[in-house]
Amino acid sequence: MAIRDKTLPPPDTGARRRLASAAAQPAFAAVAVFGLTFAAMLATQRWLDSTRLFCLAAAVFLAASTYVLVRAYRDAHLAGARGDANNNGPGVSEARMLAIIRSSMEAIVTIDEHQRIIIFNPMAEQVFGCPAMDAVGAPLDRFIPERFRTAHARHVEQFGVTRVSDRQMGKQRVLWGLRANGEEFPLEASISQISDGSARLYTVMLRDITERVKAERAQQEARDELRELSANLQKVREEEKARIARELHDDLGQQLTALKMDVSAFEQALDASASALGREQLQSMRRLIDATVASVRRIAADLRPVMLDDLGLIPAIEWLANDFTNRYGIDVARDIETGDAHFSPAGGTALFRIVQEALTNVARHADATIVTLNLRAANESFVLRVADNGKGAHRAAGAAGKSFGLLGVRERAHMLGGAVDIHTAHGEGFVLTVTVPSQAVQLQEVQT
Numbered sequence: 144m145a146i147r148d149k150t151l152p153p154p155d156t157g158a159r160r161r162l163a164s165a166a167a168q169p170a171f172a173a174v175a176v177f178g179l180t181f182a183a184m185l186a187t188q189r190w191l192d193s194t195r196l197f198c199l200a201a202a203v204f205l206a207a208s209t210y211v212l213v214r215a216y217r218d219a220h221l222a223g224a225r226g227d228a229n230n231n232g233p234g235v236s237e238a239r240m241l242a243i244i245r246s247s248m249e250a251i252v253t254i255d256e257h258q259r260i261i262i263f264n265p266m267a268e269q270v271f272g273c274p275a276m277d278a279v280g281a282p283l284d285r286f287i288p289e290r291f292r293t294a295h296a297r298h299v300e301q302f303g304v305t306r307v308s309d310r311q312m313g314k315q316r317v318l319w320g321l322r323a324n325g326e327e328f329p330l331e332a333s334i335s336q337i338s339d340g341s342a343r344l345y346t347v348m349l350r351d352i353t354e355r356v357k358a359e360r361a362q363q364e365a366r367d368e369l370r371e372l373s374a375n376l377q378k379v380r381e382e383e384k385a386r387i388a389r390e391l392h393d394d395l396g397q398q399l400t401a402l403k404m405d406v407s408a409f410e411q412a413l414d415a416s417a418s419a420l421g422r423e424q425l426q427s428m429r430r431l432i433d434a435t436v437a438s439v440r441r442i443a444a445d446l447r448p449v450m451l452d453d454l455g456l457i458p459a460i461e462w463l464a465n466d467f468t469n470r471y472g473i474d475v476a477r478d479i480e481t482g483d484a485h486f487s488p489a490g491g492t493a494l495f496r497i498v499q500e501a502l503t504n505v506a507r508h509a510d511a512t513i514v515t516l517n518l519r520a521a522n523e524s525f526v527l528r529v530a531d532n533g534k535g536a537h538r539a540a541g542a543a544g545k546s547f548g549l550l551g552v553r554e555r556a557h558m559l560g561g562a563v564d565i566h567t568a569h570g571e572g573f574v575l576t577v578t579v580p581s582q583a584v585q586l587q588e589v590q591t
Contacts, residue, residue: 253346258283258299261344270330270351273323288321302334303343317356320349329356374558377551381447381492388446391439399439403432448495456491457481460498464516467502475502478517481525490584493555494518494527494577500548501529501575509533509573523581524561530574535567552577559583 244251244262250270253262263278271278271286278285284292317329332349410425443449444466451459457479464475486494498516505511511533518527549565552575556563561579 249348249350251346251348252278252283252286253344254283254299255345256303256343258296258345262346267349270349271320271322277323286321288319288327291319299334299345303336303345317352318349320351328353370554370557373554377555377558378489384446385452388443388449391443391446392449396436396439396443399432399436403429403436406432451491451495452488456486456495459491459495460516460518463495463499463502467506467514471506473505473511473514475514475516478515478519480519482520484520484525484581485586486584487586490559490579493559494525494579494584497527497552497555497577498529500552504548504575505529505531505533505573511572520581524578525581525584527577527579528574530572532572535569535571535573549575 244264247264247266250267251262251264252260252267254260260278260281260283263273263275265275267278268275273286284296287295318332319327320330321327329352330349331352332347334345334347336343336345338344406425406429410422410429413422413425444462448459448462450462460479461477464477467473468475502514505514509531511531513532515528515530517529518525520526553563556577556579559579560583561577564576564578566574566576
């Protein structure tokens with residue numbers, strides 16, 4: 144559908160008048176030639192040469208007519224191409240511009256200073272579901288949801304004051320438009336302005352992003368579902384670890400203890416005639432049972448320390464730091480100040496696992512000699528910081544990029560509504576900082 148543009152000038156009537164007047168010039172020239180010829184014939188009375196003179200006059204007439212018409216056509220064509228000084232007609236460049244606007248894949252809407260539509264291209268017709276003949280002359284508010292109209296009008300006015308040629312519309316990335324049938328839809332838009340004499344025109348280029356927003360929403364929903372699945376898997380994993388640790392500690396540990404007591408009783412029941420070899424074998428069995436009991440306790444503690452459930456987070460972290468030093472010979476300097484905070488089971492477990500993974504990461508990759516562990520309450524949040532004096536950047540490139548452990552740290556922090564920051568440099572160690580809201584990890588008081 145063609146654009147109805149009230150700003151388009153009328154046809155080039157000036158060029159047409161010039162062409163008409165130029166076409167009349169050969170007639171006057173012909174009259175003059177015939178007049179001169181007839182006068183010469185009367186003066187000389189050479190009627191016999193009249194035919195020759197007539198042919199000569201006709202030739203002069205045709206030459207003059209051709210010359211004048213060609214020149215008039217050329218002048219009219221050039222005037223139409225560039226428009227005359229009074230802007231009486233569209234030029235070739237303007238026609239091309241209008242063709243580009245009509246064929247644009249972007250919706251283009253031009254408004255005047257009163258925010259009334261003066262250009263509405265075919266893509267705008269398609270996007271808004273409204274023909275140009277109904278849109279041109281209407282206020283732009285017709286295509287803006289009511290709750291956004293005041294803010295949009297103020298935005299356009301402020302943009303006009305700035306004199307900036309163009310910019311993206313809106314502080315947010317997605318704006319909203321209104322179709323002719325009342326349906327709201329998301330869009331992206333940019334606005335530009337030009338001066339047309341004393342008036343100012345604003346052109347909005349917009350794109351319907353309904354499908355893209357739907358795809359982004361579906362992607363975000365899928366991401367949220369994956370995070371929920373991850374959180375549920377973490378919960379199930381912790382419950383399974385707690386069950387296995389409890390069975391190891393209670394069932395297998397108790398059975399091994401009973402077996403040790405039986406061996407000790409059997410050893411005492413042996414009489415003096417028993418061989419030294421038999422007594423030595425019993426003692427070896429007792430030592431093996433002791434080692435097995437220690438291994439069971441260590442495995443159970445690694446799965447889930449009993450003190451985490453019985454005594455809480457801070458004693459569990461203290462035990463974890465001491466056990467880390469005993470295993471790897473790396474000192475852990477602790478600075479823990481949480482006041483009278485009481486951590487919830489889920490919050491305490493998450494923070495304990497983050498500390499555990501951070502220390503495991505140090506043992507595997509850092510080549511460090513000392514670790515600093517800080518846990519403090521600050522500004523309605525808890526800040527956990529684990530830093531080492533290891534090799535730093537090379538480890539970060541390998542660990543942070545591919546380590547599922549650090550990925551797990553990020554997921555645990557995200558589940559608590561927190562954030563993770565990693566800072567490292569070559570030869571300057573590795574610093575892991577986790578900040579979580581206090582309300583996400585503390586026990587909530589029950590209102591009675």
